[in-house]
Amino acid sequence: MKKTIITLAASLSIASVAVAQDWDKIEIKTTKVADDLYMLEGEGGNLGVSIGEDGVFLIDDQYAPLTEKIVAAIRKLSNDKIHFVFNTHYHGDHTGGNENLGKMGIDIVAHDDVYKRLKESDTAKEGLPIITFNDMLTFHLNGMDIKTRHYRSAHTDGDSIVYFEGKNVIHMADIMFNEAYPYVDVDGGGSWKGVLIAVKDTLNQIDDQTKIIPGHGPLTDKAGLKIYYDVLMDIDSILRPLAEKGLPLDQVKKMAPLKKYDADYGNGFMNPDTFLSIVYMDIYNHINR
Numbered sequence: 001m002k003k004t005i006i007t008l009a010a011s012l013s014i015a016s017v018a019v020a021q022d023w024d025k026i027e028i029k030t031t032k033v034a035d036d037l038y039m040l041e042g043e044g045g046n047l048g049v050s051i052g053e054d055g056v057f058l059i060d061d062q063y064a065p066l067t068e069k070i071v072a073a074i075r076k077l078s079n080d081k082i083h084f085v086f087n088t089h090y091h092g093d094h095t096g097g098n099e100n101l102g103k104m105g106i107d108i109v110a111h112d113d114v115y116k117r118l119k120e121s122d123t124a125k126e127g128l129p130i131i132t133f134n135d136m137l138t139f140h141l142n143g144m145d146i147k148t149r150h151y152r153s154a155h156t157d158g159d160s161i162v163y164f165e166g167k168n169v170i171h172m173a174d175i176m177f178n179e180a181y182p183y184v185d186v187d188g189g190g191s192w193k194g195v196l197i198a199v200k201d202t203l204n205q206i207d208d209q210t211k212i213i214p215g216h217g218p219l220t221d222k223a224g225l226k227i228y229y230d231v232l233m234d235i236d237s238i239l240r241p242l243a244e245k246g247l248p249l250d251q252v253k254k255m256a257p258l259k260k261y262d263a264d265y266g267n268g269f270m271n272p273d274t275f276l277s278i279v280y281m282d283i284y285n286h287i288n289r
């Protein structure tokens with residue numbers, strides 16, 4: 001069973017590297033989320049940008065070939081110094097620009113486990129975080145507190161959600177794939193249950209006016225996150241009894257238990273078959289180990 005998961009994850013990382021090759025065609029789209037706060041989209045994870053009297057604070061940096069375009073998009077918003085890039089987790093579609101930004105003298109900040117995983121990979125020294133933390137971290141910048149909160153095992157083991165206090169905006173990291181099946185990186189320390197816990201915990205801390213930048217997918221709000229949570233909980237309630245019965249994955253696949261969601265949620269990074277395989281096996285392994 002373990003072998004199945006490892007094979008899946010290996011093929012996924014190859015797929016994610018091969019996603020976008022024609023970088024010239026990619027445009028960076030800027031969306032205003034609040035005063036002096038923006039979401040940038042190109043290829044890969046959604047970026048967050050805070051501008052203000054103290055300079056620029058950036059969340060994530062997509063892929064290395066896009067750094068120039070991302071910096072140009074930021075320069076349309078502000079010519080001030082880019083102080084920090086905060087990595088929400090280690091995946092290459094969020095940290096691929098680290099080395100370029102590090103060489104520009106921008107300080108990279110991330111959770112301890114992000115540092116560990118980037119260091120273990122082929123990341124150059126300039127692409128590694130120089131400040132890491134183990135639970136929560138607060139930036140006092142641009143007239144507000146920017147608070148980061150780590151979740152131990154959700155999308156990966158190093159996910160951080162970022163709260164822009166005073167703006168009522170959060171960046172959810174890849175704990176939220178808005179309007180798509182989420183990817184749970186089990187080999188990267190993530191877990192299905194941890195995603196549910198992190199989403200529920202976040203719902204308890206925000207209000208109806210909170211704007212949410214998801215790791216992937218369009219800008220949303222608490223109502224959007226609640227829909228996402230309800231779908232994930234429903235999926236859990238469908239799959240868990242099958243895992244409790246000990247049904248093998250092949251048999252569960254034939255039952256197509258998530259069919260009602262596949263058309264709406266199966267067109268993102270996760271196709272229906274891969275999503276079902278990862279989530280079912282994670283639930284199964286937690287029950288039957």
Ligand SMILES: [Zn+2]
Binds near residue numbers: 091094155
């Ligand atoms: Zn990710």
